[in-house]
Amino acid sequence: MQNAPRQSLDAALDALRASFLDQLDDRILRIEQAWLLRNDANPQIAQRAVQVVLEELHKIAGIAGSFGFEEIGAAAQMLETAVERGEMAGLDARINAFLDMLEDEIEPI
Amino acid sequence: MRILAVDDEPIFLDLLTSQLEELGYFKQEVAHSGPQALDMIRDAAAPYECFLFDVQMVPMDGIRLVRNVRQIPQHLTTPILMISALQDKDSIDRAFLAGANDYITKPLDSIELKIRLAMAQSVLTERAQARLLQNRLVEQEQTRVASLRFDDPSLIDDVDCVIALSSMENFLLKQGLLRLRQCCAIGFHVQSAETHFQSLGPVYYMDLMADLATMISTSMQNFPHLMTYLGSGDLVAVLLDRPHADTDQIRNELDVRLDTLSARYAGVGTALPSVGIGEPMRVGLSPFECPTRLLERARLAARQSVHAGRPRARIAVA
Numbered sequence: 001m002q003n004a005p006r007q008s009l010d011a012a013l014d015a016l017r018a019s020f021l022d023q024l025d026d027r028i029l030r031i032e033q034a035w036l037l038r039n040d041a042n043p044q045i046a047q048r049a050v051q052v053v054l055e056e057l058h059k060i061a062g063i064a065g066s067f068g069f070e071e072i073g074a075a076a077q078m079l080e081t082a083v084e085r086g087e088m089a090g091l092d093a094r095i096n097a098f099l100d101m102l103e104d105e106i107e108p109i
Numbered sequence: 110m111r112i113l114a115v116d117d118e119p120i121f122l123d124l125l126t127s128q129l130e131e132l133g134y135f136k137q138e139v140a141h142s143g144p145q146a147l148d149m150i151r152d153a154a155a156p157y158e159c160f161l162f163d164v165q166m167v168p169m170d171g172i173r174l175v176r177n178v179r180q181i182p183q184h185l186t187t188p189i190l191m192i193s194a195l196q197d198k199d200s201i202d203r204a205f206l207a208g209a210n211d212y213i214t215k216p217l218d219s220i221e222l223k224i225r226l227a228m229a230q231s232v233l234t235e236r237a238q239a240r241l242l243q244n245r246l247v248e249q250e251q252t253r254v255a256s257l258r259f260d261d262p263s264l265i266d267d268v269d270c271v272i273a274l275s276s277m278e279n280f281l282l283k284q285g286l287l288r289l290r291q292c293c294a295i296g297f298h299v300q301s302a303e304t305h306f307q308s309l310g311p312v313y314y315m316d317l318m319a320d321l322a323t324m325i326s327t328s329m330q331n332f333p334h335l336m337t338y339l340g341s342g343d344l345v346a347v348l349l350d351r352p353h354a355d356t357d358q359i360r361n362e363l364d365v366r367l368d369t370l371s372a373r374y375a376g377v378g379t380a381l382p383s384v385g386i387g388e389p390m391r392v393g394l395s396p397f398e399c400p401t402r403l404l405e406r407a408r409l410a411a412r413q414s415v416h417a418g419r420p421r422a423r424i425a426v427a
Contacts, residue, residue, distance in 0.1 A: 012127035019120055058165055059118045062194050065216025066124055073216055077194060 017067040024102050031056050035095055053095075054083055060102075072101060110230055111155060112137040115146040115174065116163040116192065121217075125161065125192075128219050132226065143169030147177055156183050159229045161213070164193040164200045172204050179208035186236065188229035192217075257311040259303050262340040265319045270326050270336050270346075274404075277337040277347065281400040289392045293354055294347045294403045296387035296411030297325050302342020305382060318344075321384060324370055328362035329354075337404070342382075345407045354389045385414030 030052060037049035057080040065073035075098050082091060112134055116122050122139045129137050138157075140146035143166060150157060160178065164171040171191055178184050191204045191212040201212050210232070213225050250266075257263055262274040272280070281289065299305075299321060306314045318338055326336055329346060332354060336346040348354055363384065371381040387410025392403050 009127055009131040013124070016120060016124050016127065019123070023120065055165075055167070058194065059121075062163075062215035063118060063121045063124065066121070070216070 013067070020063065020067045020069075021106060024106050027056055027060065028099050028102050031095070031099060050083065054080060057083065069105065072105065075101060110134060110136065110226070110233065111158045112161060112226075113140060113146060113149060113157040113159075114138075114161040115140045115143065115166070115171070117141055117166040118163070121163070121215075124217060128217060128222055129226075131219065132223050134226065142166060143171070143174040143177070146174060150178065150181065150184070156187075158187060158233055159226070160184075160187060160189045162189060162191055162204075162209070164191050164204060170200075172200065172207050175204055175207040175209050188232055190225055190229060251312070254312050254315055255310075257315065258340075259306045260340045263315060263318075263338055265315065265322050265338050268319055268322045268326060268336075270334055271322050272335055272337055274337045274339055277335060277345075277404065278401045280335060281347070281403060284400065286392070286400075288350075289400055289403075291350050291352050292347055293352055293389040293391050294345050294407035295329075295354060295356065295359070295389050296407035296409070297321075297344040297346070298385040298387070298408070298411035298414060299342035299344075300383040300385060302382065306342075309379075317382075318342075320370060324363060324366040325384070328359050328366055339404065339408055343408045343411065345404045345411075347403070348389070352391060356386055356389065360386055385411050387411035387414055 034049040034052040034056070038046055038053070040046040040049065057076045061073050061076035061080055063073075064070070064076060079091075079094060079098055082094070112129065114122060114125050114129070114137060116125070116139075119141065122141070126137060126139060129135075138149065140149055146160075146162075162171040162174050166174075169177075171193075175189055175191075178187070178189065188211070189209045191201060191209045192215060193201055193204075193212055194215045201209075204212070211225055211228065213221055254263070264273040265271045284292070299318070305317060309317060322336060322338065322344055325344060325346065326334070329348070332351050333349045334346045334351075335349070336344055338344050363386070367381060367384065374381045387407055390403060390407040390410055392398065392400055
């Protein structure tokens with residue numbers, strides 16, 4: 001795949017940062033929906049739901065810091081570790097707080 | 110440096126490509142999955158020179174991708190840099206075991222990226238220089254062998270115990286007469302060597318001599334020895350601390366090995382020549398005789414040996 005024509009790094013970063021924010025809605029939705037299915041009676045669906053949450057958290061942990069959202073990146077990383085280790089106590093609240101943090105970025109108060 | 114970056118997060122790839130361009134790397138392409146990357150590597154008109162792989166991807170993670178790429182002969186040593194979040198240390202270890210060379214952490218830091226890519230570039234440059242040097246050495250060696258004349262002595266490479274004629278002469282000159290008297294030299298003459306030289310040309314002829322030298326040397330594996338090629342199809346082995354040698358035993362051992370070698374040569378349509386074995390020679394009693402004369406006497410003894418048409422080792426009849 002060929003790359004976009006070169007532009008100044010700052011301009012490119014601004015555009016990518018805007019894209020990242022545009023995509024946050026979808027990411028929030030995916031995490032919310034998957035998190036609801038984590039206790040599904042069908043173990044395969046429950047397992048896949050946790051996997052989707054982990055994938056989303058991992059991606060956000062990897063890219064948020066690169067666009068200047070270090071706090072979101074660090075929070076995503078901590079949550080990813082907690083979910084991976086099965087540290088479920090208080091995880092609902094932490095996930096909700098994290099999703100709120102993302103929503104705040106979309107619509108700054 | 111042609112780079113292939115692979116990540117299943119499109120926005121990260123966009124960020125990465127922007128930073129690569131900023132650092133002056135414009136020959137870059139991206140893939141969104143391991144399978145797509147493998148297709149692109151397979152179909153690439155010019156091979157990629159550096160890979161950047163995310164570790165955690167679906168359906169094929171970065172570690173499996175590294176394993177797959179390392180199975181492609183062209184990319185056995187191509188620098189592979191993993192891109193990973195800091196908490197993926199275990200994955201990084203596994204990626205290194207699979208054949209990755211380095212890693213960059215997320216979030217992406219342009220200074221870190223610059224340093225890691227510069228390291229990859231320097232590895233590539235060093236390898237290119239080493240290849241160039243190796244090619245020159247090979248060319249020089251080919252030129253040397255290609256210009257060889259039939260009666261020139263020549264070093265036979267890659268055969269244990271075989272040394273250059275000049276080294277053998279030095280060795281003999283540096284031994285005291287007493288120690289030399291404890292040695293003997295056995296000559297081996299390759300029959301119809303000149304015919305083989307003419308038909309095979311110098312390069313393949315020396316390959317033939319190397320094969321025969323290997324067989325002769327292994328036939329004498331019970332005797333510590335040094336051997337040299339004197340030119341004109343003549344080899345001489347100096348047996349260390351052995352004033353006598355059972356040439357019957359050497360002949361029998363050599364016959365078995367020549368039979369095996371003969372079958373291999375027949376497979377490529379070449380008849381293996383016979384090898385004459387001379388009687389063991391010892392240094393003369395006169396203290397005025399140059400020790401290197403021993404080689405010449407062993408050579409003459411081998412040439413007096415009786416040859417048959419079959420590729421057998423024959424002992425000179427006294």
